[in-house]
Amino acid sequence: MTEWHRLWEERKAFEIPEADLGRIKLLSEELALGVHRGLWHIIAMYDEYGAPNPPNKMLSDWFEARWNSFSFDHWLRLLQGHGYVTKNESAELLTTEAYSLLSLTVTYNVFVSYKRSESSALSLLVICRLKAYGFTPFVDMALEAGGNWHADLEDRIKACDYFIILLGKDTLSSPMTIKEIRWALSNGKVIIPLWHSGFDLNEPRWAGVDDDVKDAIQQTNAIIVQDESASGYNSAIVELLNRFGVTP
Numbered sequence: 001m002t003e004w005h006r007l008w009e010e011r012k013a014f015e016i017p018e019a020d021l022g023r024i025k026l027l028s029e030e031l032a033l034g035v036h037r038g039l040w041h042i043i044a045m046y047d048e049y050g051a052p053n054p055p056n057k058m059l060s061d062w063f064e065a066r067w068n069s070f071s072f073d074h075w076l077r078l079l080q081g082h083g084y085v086t087k088n089e090s091a092e093l094l095t096t097e098a099y100s101l102l103s104l105t106v107t108y109n110v111f112v113s114y115k116r117s118e119s120s121a122l123s124l125l126v127i128c129r130l131k132a133y134g135f136t137p138f139v140d141m142a143l144e145a146g147g148n149w150h151a152d153l154e155d156r157i158k159a160c161d162y163f164i165i166l167l168g169k170d171t172l173s174s175p176m177t178i179k180e181i182r183w184a185l186s187n188g189k190v191i192i193p194l195w196h197s198g199f200d201l202n203e204p205r206w207a208g209v210d211d212d213v214k215d216a217i218q219q220t221n222a223i224i225v226q227d228e229s230a231s232g233y234n235s236a237i238v239e240l241l242n243r244f245g246v247t248p
Contacts, residue, residue, distance in 0.1 A: 125233065
């Protein structure tokens with residue numbers, strides 16, 4: 001998966017606002033993210049007739065796919081008017097005002113590992129709450145059919161900033177879950193275990209789990225759902241957000 005497509009997968013979850021000011025802020029933020037990811041650096045180039053054009057195909061494709069309701073000239077004028085781009089001798093560049101929008105949005109990539117038969121509902125809750133605070137969560141249900149599924153998962157884990165593992169009673173019986181934890185460990189990811197539904201690492205049946213995996217998900221590192229109720233799960237989600245420096 002290319003960096004362009006990674007950005008597309010992340011940003012398509014963010015709806016384009018109805019209000020013009022909200023649209024311009026979102027657009028400016030996405031343009032700054034594209035610069036940050038190395039997809040483009042110049043926002044517009046001027047041809048011999050003085051007409052502005054996207055500087056490369058990636059930016060042109062971004063506008064066609066994401067912002068097809070705006071003509072290039074139209075959005076460029078709006079960006080200029082709001083101070084998000086400025087012109088030099090031959091091109092339009094983002095201003096510090098545009099880059100400052102990145103500091104207002106948390107852009108951590110978070111991989112959420114879980115066993116579907118146990119933690120699907122919790123994974124949806126975690127994703128929803130993370131997105132509400134500007135994070136970019138990923139679960140394997142977001143993978144497209146076909147391709148090398150395992151390789152795609154490993155690549156996603158390599159690219160993430162944080163690895164959340166949802167642990168229910170039988171989660172560790174899944175070889176895929178163990179493999180994902182190992183990928184996270186081998187790539188030096190920050191692992192956040194979230195225990196629920198009475199998971200207990202000290203159960204005799206987990207005696208065969210390797211020590212490095214146990215160390216990564218032990219109770220001292222874990223967020224634990226103490227009470228199997230709506231309030232118990234909400235408390236765990238609040239603690240999870242606190243790990244990222246967010247106070248709901």
